[in-house]
Amino acid sequence: MDNTIKHNLLLSAEGVKITINDNEILQGASLSVTEGEVVTVVGPNGAGKTTLIRAMLGLIHPDSGNIYRRPGLTVGYMPQKLSLDPTMPMTVNRFLELGVPTALAGHGRRKKTLEEVGIGHIANSQMQNISGGEMQRVMIARALLRDPDILVLDEPVQGVDVTGQAELYRLIRKIKNNRGVGVLMVSHDLHVVMAETDRVICLNRHVCCEGHPEAVSRHPEFVEMFGEQVAGSIALYPHHHDHHHDVHGEIHTKGHSHDG
């Protein structure tokens, strides 16, 4: 790795091997995220995507290989799902305060962050009463309150309908552009995520291929993994919308188009 890349490297894994119950989940996976870059890990179920992310976050220790975290790195993490126990009463506002020192959780900051992710109106709702898409945005807001250098998102659109998914990926893209954070996310729905990603890592216990989404989608290993049809449809995907839908399903016509 040359110095120019290393200079703005945020988080990386090198040759990570993890065996759980005699099952080799990762066979030497490497991955890096630099400042202002959106990296997406794709791969079939059981490919070790979440395991790799968990290792990079320090939640599990690799059997061998290295994890590099830039000194002083602040991570905004959004776990795969949050199922709040029904016995715990919890408002969105109170939930947001939990993840940050009190000084960073002032009312104004929380309000601004909720508005940034498009859910200013649910600040006082009970966590159990909000929709799947709203829940994902609350989680992103909690991560953003920490002023992270990198956002790590594990299946950020799980349980969200297709229009909502595109909307969420666009939001993540917007956050990246406005804040200059690095983004590392895991996904298995390929269609939408590819359009909003700078670099795709195709993982199946090891890194099969990586690179620009369009290049990866033509890579033989990728085609083999996901099938001719899926791979082909992704290559065609990057396209322009003349409108988009917000969380409420309202249509905004702003001549919006994807960047990148």
Add this chain to the structure above:
Amino acid sequence: MDDFIIRALLAGVGVALAAAPLGAFIVWRKMAYFGGAISHTSLLGVALGFLLGIHPLIGVGVVCVVAALMLLGHRGKHLGNDALLGIIAHGALAMGLIVASSISGIRVDLMAFLFGDILSVSTEDVYFTWAGAIGVLAVLGFIYKPLLSITVHRELAVVEGVNIRLIETAFVLLLAVAVALSIKVVGVLLVASMLIIPAASARSFSTTPERMIFLASVAGVVAVCLGVLASLKLDWPAGPAIVAAATLLYIISAFKKPA
């Protein structure tokens, strides 16, 4: 009002105030049987206290802490937590009964420890209870935010920098101390109810964790007062009367839809 009633109320209120926030966490973390198991081991502590000639409450404290640490250390091994809790609870209860029966010469009032004897608390017991309760609340206040964060989502809390082992161990130790404090008031068999029932009653009236803790404290204090009153007027055993009052409050609360 007679002095012994005032002492009973003071001790009961102290226990209720310490138990309420811990109980809320027990309900949220689905640890009801954990509280039960720790309280069952406390009989062994009482018996050992008599056997070794030390204050029974100190025996209880030591045994509860040891049991709590054993449970914590054994987590995630080959047995499910529920089975493990059953083994520790009943094994320790049996050993406690054996040790108690082998103590000759001293009359051990087992009933008082099984069901509490709040009407006989001494001034010293009141000081002891309040010192313990304030200590528990102070430590809990200190670890409150990280503990709540772990309870909501463990891994998120780890990534956000919470030392899970430290906080969870502290919580379990607090539980052990609270159980030891409550023995005199409601007894070994009913300790867990002081933790769980007021917190459960508070759930449907609460929109935030803090409100649930506050309302659980209110419910606990009301239950203590009602129980002591019933004990005086109707000559009911005080410990069970307090728990019955708490249960009545829960039944009333169950008609309210969650906030």
